[in-house]
Amino acid sequence: MRQIELIADEPRTDNMERASEIVDGLNEAQRQAVTTTDGPSLIVAGPGSGKTRVLTHRVAYLIATGRAQPFHILALTFTNKAAREMKRRIQQLVGDVHATGIWMGTFHSIFARILRREADKLNFTSDYTIYDTDDQDRIFRGLMDQYNIDPRQHPVRAIRSMISEAKTQMISPSEFARVAMSPQQEKAAQLYQPYIETLHRSNAMDFDDLLLKPLELFRKDAETLEKYQSRWRYVHIDEYQDTNQAQYQLTKLLAARHKNICVVGDDAQSIYAFRGADIGNILSFQKDYKEAKVLRLEQNYRSTEKILRLADSIIKNNEKRLDKSLWTENDEGEDVVLMEAISEKDEAQKIERRIRDIYVRGHHYRDCAVLYRTNAQSRSIEEALRRAGIPYRVIGGLSFYQRKEIKDVVAYLRLAVNPHDTASLRRVINFPTRGIGLKTLQQILDYAADRDMTPWAAIEEIEEVGLSARAQRAVKKFATLIAEFRDRAVTEPADEVAREVIRGSGLLDELKREHTTENLVRWENVQELVSAIAEFVESNPDTGSLSTFLQEVSLLTDADDDHTEGDKVTLMTLHASKGLEFPVVFITGLEEGLFPLARAAQEKEELEEERRLFYVGVTRAEKMLFLSTARSRYQYGEQQSCVRSRFLDETAPGLIRTEAGGDFTAAKDRFRMRPGGRVAYDNVDPYYYRKNLRAGSGTSDRAAGRRVVYDEGEGGDIVPGVIVEHDVFGEGKVQAVEGNGQQAKATVFFKTVGQKKLVLRFARLRVIG
DNA sequence: AGAATGGACTTTTTT
DNA sequence: AGTCCATTCT
Numbered sequence: 001m002r003q004i005e006l007i008a009d010e011p012r013t014d015n016m017e018r019a020s021e022i023v024d025g026l027n028e029a030q031r032q033a034v035t036t037t038d039g040p041s042l043i044v045a046g047p048g049s050g051k052t053r054v055l056t057h058r059v060a061y062l063i064a065t066g067r068a069q070p071f072h073i074l075a076l077t078f079t080n081k082a083a084r085e086m087k088r089r090i091q092q093l094v095g096d097v098h099a100t101g102i103w104m105g106t107f108h109s110i111f112a113r114i115l116r117r118e119a120d121k122l123n124f125t126s127d128y129t130i131y132d133t134d135d136q137d138r139i140f141r142g143l144m145d146q147y148n149i150d151p152r153q154h155p156v157r158a159i160r161s162m163i164s165e166a167k168t169q170m171i172s173p174s175e176f177a178r179v180a181m182s183p184q185q186e187k188a189a190q191l192y193q194p195y196i197e198t199l200h201r202s203n204a205m206d207f208d209d210l211l212l213k214p215l216e217l218f219r220k221d222a223e224t225l226e227k228y229q230s231r232w233r234y235v236h237i238d239e240y241q242d243t244n245q246a247q248y249q250l251t252k253l254l255a256a257r258h259k260n261i262c263v264v265g266d267d268a269q270s271i272y273a274f275r276g277a278d279i280g281n282i283l284s285f286q287k288d289y290k291e292a293k294v295l296r297l298e299q300n301y302r303s304t305e306k307i308l309r310l311a312d313s314i315i316k317n318n319e320k321r322l323d324k325s326l327w328t329e330n331d332e333g334e335d336v337v338l339m340e341a342i343s344e345k346d347e348a349q350k351i352e353r354r355i356r357d358i359y360v361r362g363h364h365y366r367d368c369a370v371l372y373r374t375n376a377q378s379r380s381i382e383e384a385l386r387r388a389g390i391p392y393r394v395i396g397g398l399s400f401y402q403r404k405e406i407k408d409v410v411a412y413l414r415l416a417v418n419p420h421d422t423a424s425l426r427r428v429i430n431f432p433t434r435g436i437g438l439k440t441l442q443q444i445l446d447y448a449a450d451r452d453m454t455p456w457a458a459i460e461e462i463e464e465v466g467l468s469a470r471a472q473r474a475v476k477k478f479a480t481l482i483a484e485f486r487d488r489a490v491t492e493p494a495d496e497v498a499r500e501v502i503r504g505s506g507l508l509d510e511l512k513r514e515h516t517t518e519n520l521v522r523w524e525n526v527q528e529l530v531s532a533i534a535e536f537v538e539s540n541p542d543t544g545s546l547s548t549f550l551q552e553v554s555l556l557t558d559a560d561d562d563h564t565e566g567d568k569v570t571l572m573t574l575h576a577s578k579g580l581e582f583p584v585v586f587i588t589g590l591e592e593g594l595f596p597l598a599r600a601a602q603e604k605e606e607l608e609e610e611r612r613l614f615y616v617g618v619t620r621a622e623k624m625l626f627l628s629t630a631r632s633r634y635q636y637g638e639q640q641s642c643v644r645s646r647f648l649d650e651t652a653p654g655l656i657r658t659e660a661g662g663d664f665t666a667a668k669d670r671f672r673m674r675p676g677g678r679v680a681y682d683n684v685d686p687y688y689y690r691k692n693l694r695a696g697s698g699t700s701d702r703a704a705g706r707r708v709v710y711d712e713g714e715g716g717d718i719v720p721g722v723i724v725e726h727d728v729f730g731e732g733k734v735q736a737v738e739g740n741g742q743q744a745k746a747t748v749f750f751k752t753v754g755q756k757k758l759v760l761r762f763a764r765l766r767v768i769g
Numbered sequence: 770a771g772a773a774t775g776g777a778c779t780t781t782t783t784t
Numbered sequence: 785a786g787t788c789c790a791t792t793c794t
Contacts, residue, residue: 078784108784133783152777152789207784242784275783374781396783430770437770555784575782597781613782636780637785 018064022057022093026050033295034058037067037234040255040289042282043264046326047311047619048302048581051264055236056086058262059102060093062234070101074232076251077106078239080556082579086238103232107247108207108555111214115205116548118224122217127417127547129204130554134407135423136160136206139198142426143191146449154187162188163195167208168244168276201454202422211246218253229257239579240265240285244276252288259289267322268315271575271613273605282322300326300619302581304333306655307625311618313652318608335657338648338664339628343639344377344589347630348384350659351586354626355390355569358584365391369570369582371617373595376635377588378571385569395572401553405511405522406529410550412501416485417547420454429455432506435474443467444475481505494546495534502526574617585621587614590629590645614647627656724765 023031033043033054045051059075062068077083083105091099103110112130119126131139137156144151144159162185166176173192180189199206205213218225235255237243240263243251255261263285270279286292300308308328315321339354341347355368370381378394385392400406408431411424419425430436447465448458458465459479462472481504488497502508511523536549570582589595596610618625629644648656649666656664725731746765 080784106784155778210784272783274781376780433771435770439770557784573782600781609782634785 015064015066018094019061022061022064026053026057027299029295029297029299030054030057033297034061036293036295037062037065037262038260040259040261040285040292041263041295042240042285042292043262043295043297044282044322044324045264045266045297046300046324047266047269047616048300049297050301051266051297052082052086052089052238052579054297055238055262055264056089056093059086059090059234059236063094063098068234070098071103071231072233073102073104073236074110074234074254075102075104075236076110076238076247077104078242079579080106080109082106082238083109106555107250108210109552111210111250112205112551112555114214114228115210116551118214118217121221121224122213123200124205124213125203127203127545128551129202129414129418129421129424130210130551131199131204131206131423132402132554133160134402135204136164138423138426139195139202140191142422142445143194143198146445147190147194149187149191154184158184159188159191163192164206164208165276166192167206167212168246170212170245170249197452198422201452202420203418204421204423208246211244211250215246215250215253218250225253226257228254233258233260235261237261237263237265239269241267241270241279241282242272242277243281244278248278248281248284261289266324268318268324268612269578269616271578271609271616273609279320296324298324298326300328300330302330302622303328303619304330304623306333306335307618307621310336310625310651310655311615313655314611314618314647314650315615317650318611320608334624336625336627336655337659338656339626339659340644341628341630342632344380344630344633345384347588347628348380350628351381351588351626352384352388352390354586355385355584356388358624359390363583365567365569367583368586369572369577369580369584369620370586370588371572371574371577371620372588373574373597373613374589375573377594380634381571381588390569391567392569392571393566395570396557396576399557400525400528401556403522403525405507405525408507409498409502409526409529410553412482412485412505412507413489413498413546414550415482416489416497416501417550419456419482419486422454422456425455428505429478432510434478434506436471436478440467440471440475443471489546493534494537494549495530497546498530498533502530574613577620578616581620581622583622584624584626585617586626586628587617588628589633590627590648591633591642592645593642594633594635595645596647611647 023034026034030050030053033041034057037058043051043054045054055075059073062073063070075083075086077086087099087102087104090102105113115122115124115128116126119128129135137160140156140160141151143149144154144156149159163176166188171179173189173196176185176192177189180186199209218228232254235251235258237251242265251261263282265282267279267282270277273279286294303311305328308326308330312326339347339350341350351370355365358368359365372378372381375396382392382394401410408428411427414421414424415428426441429441443465444455444458444462444467448455451458459475462475462479465472467475484504485497485501488500492500507526511519511526513519532553533546533549536552540548574587592598592601595614596607600606600610627648629648630642632639632641634640648664651666653666654663658664723731
C-alpha cells in the first residue's frame with residue numbers, strides 16, 4: 001500500500017480507494033505486477049495466468065493513482081480484438097472518459113495513426129494507401145514483367161516474402177544485393193529498390209512500412225521523437241514474444257525517456273517467428289534494461305490439472321525455452337481423449353458426435369472450439385456439422401475485406417482518394433471490362449515505366465502514349481470516371497461516394513448480369529460495405545474521411561470481428577486461437593506432415609515452433625480436451641495415408657486415453673536421429689511418401705487402386721427425387737443419376753439456374769430433403 | 770477485345 | 785480441388 005501514499009500532486013481519497021479496489025482480488029504475483037509501475041518490467045506469464053487482467057488493472061491503477069493521464073499511456077497489442085478486449089475491461093474499471101483517451105491498439109494501427117499526423121515530415125501525404133500482400137503482388141508482377149523475370153521460375157510470393165523479410169530485418173536494398181546468394185535472392189534484390197520507389201510514387205505503404213517509416217522518422221527527427229517520448233510516459237506491450245526487430249526498436253526508442261516500459265510475454269507461446277517475430281527480444285530486454293524487474297505469473301486459472309500437465313509435457317521437448325513452472329489449484333479434471341479416425345470424414349463425424357453429446361449434457365455450442373493447423377481442414381468439419389444441424393462459425397480464411405467484390409469497390413474508392421495508387425489501378429482499369437485490353441495496358445505501363453511515373457500520370461497525358469484512337473477513347477473514358485469519383489470524394493460524404501462508385505463503375509451491372517445465388521451474396525456484401533462506411537462516417541465525424549476508413553480496413557482481420565453472439569461452435573486455425581479460451585477444445589489433424597507440417601519437421605527451429613503451437617492449442621482448453629488423428633486424409637486432390645503425429649508420442653503417460661477408454665501408449669524414439677543428424681523421415685512423412693509413389697510408376701497404380709475404395713461411399717444418398725443443395729446453384733431436385741464411382745453424374749433441376757448435369761465427385765451436393 | 774478452354778501448380782500459419 | 789496463367793476460340 002506504500003505505492004498509493006506516494007501520489008505526489010493530489011492525493012485524493014476517492015482515487016486511493018479506487019486504487020486499492022483495483023488490486024483487490026488479485027493474487028500476490030498479479031498484485032506485484034500491477035503495482036510495479038515505475039521503471040522497466042518484464043512479466044513472464046504462462047497461459048491462463050490472468051495476463052490480460054494484469055495489464056488492464058495496471059493501466060487502471062496508473063490512472064486511479066494519478067500517475068498518468070489516459071493520454072500518457074500507450075498500450076500495444078497484436079490484434080484489434082485484444083485491444084478491444086482491453087479497452088472494454090478498462091472501461092469497467094475506470095469509466096469511459098478515462099478509457100477513451102488511452103492510446104491503445106495494434107502496433108500497425110497506432111503507427112498508421114502516427115504516420116497520418118507526421119506524413120509531411122516523411123514526404124508522404126496523410127491519405128496514403130496501405131497495401132496488403134495482394135496489392136504487393138500486383139506491384140511485383142508488374143515489376144517482374146518490366147525486368148523480364150519469369151514468375152514461373154521465381155514465384156511472386158517467394159520474391160515478396162523475401163523482400164518483406166529483408167525489410168523487417170531492416171536490411172537496405174544495397175545490403176541485400178550484397179548478401180544475395182541464390183538466383184531467387186538475386187532477383188529479389190534486383191526488384192527491392194524499384195519496389196520501394198513504386199510504392200513511394202503510389203503514395204502507398206505496405207505492412208512493413210507502417211513500422212519502418214515511423215522508426216525512420218524517430219531516428220532522423222529528434223524533436224518528433226521527443227514529442228512522443230514525453231507524451232507516452234507508460235508503455236505497455238502485450239504478447240512481447242511476437243515482436244519483430246522493428247517493433248522492438250520502435251518501442252525501445254519511445255520508452256527511452258521515462259523507462260516505464262512493461263512488457264508481457266510467454267516464450268512458450270511464440271508462434272509467429274515465420275513472420276519475423278524474434279523471441280530473442282525477451283532475452284534482450286533484460287540486457288537493455290539492467291534494472292528491469294522480472295515478474296512471473298505461473299499460476300494457471302484456466303485449465304484442469306491434467307490439461308496443464310499435458311501441456312507441460314509437450315513443451316518440455318523443446319530445448320529452447322525459459323524455465324517456468326506452471327501450476328494450478330484447479331481440479332484434476334478428466335482425461336484427455338484421443339480419437340483415432342479412419343479418414344478426415346470419420347474424424348469430422350467423431351467430433352460432431354462428441355459435440356452433440358456434450359450439448360445434450362448441458363453445455364452450449366459456443367463452449368466448443370475445433371482447432372486445426374491449416375485453413376483447408378475446416379471443410380470436412382463444416383460439412384459434418386452442417387449435416388448434423390450444429391451451428392458453427394469459421395474464423396479466418398477469407399475475411400470480409402479480402403473478398404473480391406469488396407476489394408474491387410475498395411480499389412475504386414482508393415483511386416478516388418489517390419489515383420496514383422498503382423496496385424488499385426491495375427486491379428480495376430479493365431474491370432468491369434471497358435475495352436482496355438492487355439496490349440493497351442502494357443503500352444501505358446511501358447510509357448510510365450520509361451519515365452519513372454505512375455500509370456495514372458501516363459493516363460493524364462494519354463495523347464503522348466501513342467495508342468490507337470479506339471483504345472485512347474476507352475482510356476479517356478476511364479480517366480473521366482475516376483476524376484468524377486475524385487470530385488465527389490472531396491464534396492460528398494464517404495458512403496455517398498461509395499454508392500456512386502458502385503453504380504458508376506459498372507460493378508453493379510456486373511453483379512446483376514447473372515442471377516446466381518453467388519452474385520446475390522456478393523451484392524449483399526457490397527451493401528454491407530456501404531453501411532460499414534456510413535457507420536464509420538457517423539461514429540467518427542471529425543476524422544471520418546474516406547481515406548481513414550480505407551486505411552483502417554486494411555488493418556482488419558477476420559478474427560477481429562467481434563461476432564461472439566449466437567450459440568455456435570467455433571472453427572479456427574491454431575494460430576487464430578491464441579489468446580482465447582474454451583471449456584471444450586478439439587485439436588484435429590495430429591498427423592505427421594500436417595501437424596507438424598512436413599517442411600517444419602525438417603528444421604529443428606521450425607519443429608519447435610510447431611510444438612509451441614500445439615502447446616498453445618492445448619492450453620486453450622478449460623475443462624475438456626480432445627485430440628484427433630486420421631489414418632488417411634483427402635489432400636491435394638488425392639487420398640493419402642497418414643501417420644500419427646510425433647507430438648502424441650511425446651506426451652507424458654497417464655494423461656490421454658483412447659475413445660475405448662484404454663490408456664494411450666506412446667511409442668518412444670519414433671524419430672531417432674541418424675548419425676548424420678537428419679531425421680529418418682522419408683518412410684513416415686506422407687508428403688515424401690506421396691512423392692515416392694509418384695516417382696515409381698508401379699506403386700502409383702497401387703495408390704490409385706486404393707483411392708477408388710474410398711470413393712465408393714460417395715453419392716449413395718443421391719437418388720432421383722431427393723432435394724439437394726449446391727454451393728453455387730443453391731437448392732435443386734435430383735432428376736436422374738448415371739454412372740458410378742468416380743464417373744457418377746446427376747442431373748439436377750435448380751431453382752435458380754434450371755437443369756444442370758454435375759459430376760458428383762466435384763459438385764459436393766448436400767442432401768437436404 | 771473478350772470469352773472459353775486447358776494445363777500447371779499449389780498448399781502454413783498473419784499484422 | 786481450386787487457382788492462376790497461357791493459349792486458342794469467337
